Amino acid sequence: MSQLRIRVLLGLFIVAGVISWAGARLWDSVGTLPSVPVAAPIVLALIAVVLFATALSLRARLKAQRERRPGAKGVDPLVAARAVVFGHASALVSALVAGLYGGIGVFLLTDQLDVPARRDQAIYAGASVVAAAAVIAAAFFLERVCKLPEDEDNGGPGAAATSR
Numbered sequence: 001m002s003q004l005r006i007r008v009l010l011g012l013f014i015v016a017g018v019i020s021w022a023g024a025r026l027w028d029s030v031g032t033l034p035s036v037p038v039a040a041p042i043v044l045a046l047i048a049v050v051l052f053a054t055a056l057s058l059r060a061r062l063k064a065q066r067e068r069r070p071g072a073k074g075v076d077p078l079v080a081a082r083a084v085v086f087g088h089a090s091a092l093v094s095a096l097v098a099g100l101y102g103g104i105g106v107f108l109l110t111d112q113l114d115v116p117a118r119r120d121q122a123i124y125a126g127a128s129v130v131a132a133a134a135v136i137a138a139a140f141f142l143e144r145v146c147k148l149p150e151d152e153d154n155g156g157p158g159a160a161a162t163s164r
Contacts, residue, residue: 004088004143009095009136016099017106024107035117036104036124044097044131047090051138054083059145080146087139094139098132101125 027033058080064072105125112118 004091004140009091012092012095013099013102016096017103020100020103021107022103024104028107028111033104033107033121036101036121036128038124040097040101041124041127041131044094044128044135047094048131048134048138051087051090051135051142054086055138055142055145058083058142062145084143084146087142091136091139094132094135098129098136101128101132105129 024033058075061073061075065074102125105122105128108118108122108125113122
């Protein structure tokens with residue numbers, strides 16, 4: 001499985017932001033712009049908390065397993081792989097969502113910010129971007145926790161295949 005790349009996430013964020021900004025301008029010129037849901041930053045923050053708690057739990061279990069503590073509960077490799085896949089998917093979707101709400105937020109900040117409803121929508125959009133960044137940070141932390149150590153010695157099982 002490939003690692004998360006900041007360039008990919010940043011590219012998704014920028015593309016989604018530009019498209020949503022243009023879409024918000026178009027939609028507002030035709031009619032009324034749909035509102036940013038209040039639940040968006042809350043849901044994203046909950047996902048970030050779940051990812052972070054999973055990473056902390058796996059880190060503690062892996063540390064106990066490495067130290068060979070008596071009664072240490074091991075980590076099933078499939079559980080760790082599923083957690084990393086969940087983190088990857090969450091980071092990709094969060095980059096898109098952050099771009100979407102970021103573009104809408106930029107549009108709202110540049111247009112009629114004196115209207116209280118628009119100001120509230122800009123705050124919700126900004127909070128969504130911050131919560132999405134927290135999801136991405138938690139996904140990177142989870143990936144770091146579940147990363148396998150590199151085979152540093154030359155006599156390991158994979159050394160023959162890499163030396164050719």
